[in-house]
Amino acid sequence: MPDLQTIKSAYENIINQKTFENQLIKELFTHTIEVCYFIEGLDKKNIIDRLLKLNDNFNEHIEIKAHICQLLFLLEAYSECSKIITPMFDKNTYSELGFLYARATYRSNTNLQELLLYFKGLRVNNNKSPFEFLALEYNIRINISDYENIIDICWRGIEQYPDIEEFHSNLLNALANKNQIDNIQKYLNTNYKNDYENEETGLIACRSLQKTGYKKQAAEILYNLSIKIQNSKSRTYYLTLLEFPDGFLSEYDVVENSSYIKIQNGDDTKLLKVNSKDHNQYIGKNLNDTVLINKRGLEFESYSITRIMNAHLFLLEQIMEEAATGNSNLGVEILNFTQNGNIDFKAFEKYFIDRFGVENELQNVKRAKKLDNYYLGKENFSMICRNVFNENLLEAYLFLCQNQFVALSKTANSQISLFPDNIYVLDFTSLILFSDLKADYSITFGTKFRISPNLIKLLRDQHLILKSEKNEKMSLAVSENKVKKILYPDDFNQKILSLYEKIFAFIDSECIEYIIEEEVDLITEFKRKNEQDTYFNYLMDNCLMCSNLKFILISNDTFIIDAFQNIDRYIISPERFINTFGNDDTNLKALNYYIQKNMLEYQLIVLFYMIII
Secondary structure, eight states, X not given: OXXXXXXXXXXXXXXXXXXXXXXXXXXXXXXXXXXXXXXXXXXXXXXXXXXXXXXXXXXXXXXXXXHHHHHHHHTTOHHHHHHHHGGGSOTTSOOHHHHHHHHHXXXXXXXXXXXXXXXXXXXXXXXXXXXXXXXXXXXXXXXXXXXXXXXXXXXXXXXXXXXXXXXXXXXXXXXXXXXXXXXXXXXXXXXXXXXXXXXXHHHHHHHHHXXXXXXXXXXXXXXXXXXXXXXXXXXXXXXXXXXXXXXXXXXXXXXXXXXXXXXXXXXXXXXXXXOTXXXXXXXXXXXXXXXXXEEETTEEEEEEEEEEEOHHHHHXXXXXXXXXXXXXXXXXOOOOOEETTEEOHHHXXXXXXXXXXXXXXXXXXXXXXXXXXXXXXXXXXXXXXXXHSTTOHHHHHHHHHHHOBOOOOTTTTTTXXXXXXXXXXXXXXXXXXXXXHHHHHOOOOSSOEEEOHHHHHHHHHHHHHHHXXXXXXXXXXXXXXXXXXXXXXTTHHHHHXXXXXXXXXXXXXXXXXXXXXXXXXXXXXXXHHTTTOHHHXXXXXXXXXXTTTOOEEEOSOOHXXXXXXXXXXXXEOHHHHHHHHOOHHHHHHHHHHHHHTTBHHHHHXXXXXXXXX
């Protein structure tokens, strides 16, 4: 490509020597050269204004108007570009002009609902879709957690562009979030990909399969990622994965050709893949047999065969050796608390106190202060859940109900009129309360509630993680001066899993997942950068549904009231909903539940009645 000075000289010769049909064409040519080659340092606003004036003179020339739109796009005048293009192209067919409209509209962050209708219309009415259209539509729909449409986008992408890894991983992620186990099996039967070049993409596929119970396929993907030494995240995950599928890590008693072995002489260990050409002396040896290795000349050393493994276990040994060097970038530390073959419990305790004691003590003080503020009504459930319970909604609810749950006053926003045909939204605090009332007290509600897809995703993620973990019997609490064992009942995990199942049953029978397409026109750069922050997106969904969309949110959480004091919002307490639409028997059963769950607002009401009596 010629340098800029050569281009500039040629440009000046054309301007000075050539005759243009009219001044408008000459001006358009000038701006084209400026924007394409000398955009740095230009007065962009002035050129944009001049291009818009030029555009008004070419209403009968679609090609010239399309060219002006391309220049406006390069100048980042996205709204102006989108506005000019909109009436110029066929909305029912794929075209370059249509893609320019799509990119400009997306960048302008306006009319995104209209853009989604355009994308979907093209997608469902055409057998083939250009990659660029599918990719851009995915980027918009992931921001509103529209997994149903994402599933269709990815299926089409896999059929037409099977080598694009993101379609595979994004499909598995969407299917996992929708809990579509049958469709995951369909994918595994027809399009299963287990070797990913991109580490992040592969890990998304791996985790989606793992948390939906497909441990073998997840482990295969993880293994293929982890054999590449540069994939430190995968190798760390491989090392810390507590539960491989049965038979994945295998050991044997006899060395065969292509076996993987570990040999040891004192502290000196070696890991080898056996082949008949270089390691014939190992073939046929048994576990714990010795072999002689030539060091130099006639000098030999005796090594014992301590492990005979398959490739998967061999990789685990390799990564453990890498971590043990202390110089790896795995972020994992291999600890050894054995002395003369026995565990040194004092060394074990000292390590954890030195490493975590002071930090944990400070964290405990901060958590205690936040909880005290919550009990005093100075902190809301959502922030306590995020800052104290690591966004585990069920754990936060159960803990607070064992101590003191601060319920929303039934008089909060009491000016809101309630009618049976209103559309009511549940957040987590009302969802679990209503699911308990239905399951334990047979209370019915007479309406279909709306619910955020991000809330469902949060709960499914937490449920599936718990389901895939081993049933832990014990954990450790580390303070400044001691390590304390915390023992769990044998059925602890199963009881928590049962609570999740109760919630999901209620969602299936009483709720409608509401995709907030209106939200796309409110997407900010912050939202785009935090699209994986499901907890944040769940809170924003609730905010949008009880303000912009004029739904009524039922909640025992003051987050929206605290955070958005200057906007109209429609929030009522669960108690007010039940009192309005229930009967005396329903209200009595609900009151019994409030007391059992230590809900402060309702406890005060009962105490007031007791004093009066």
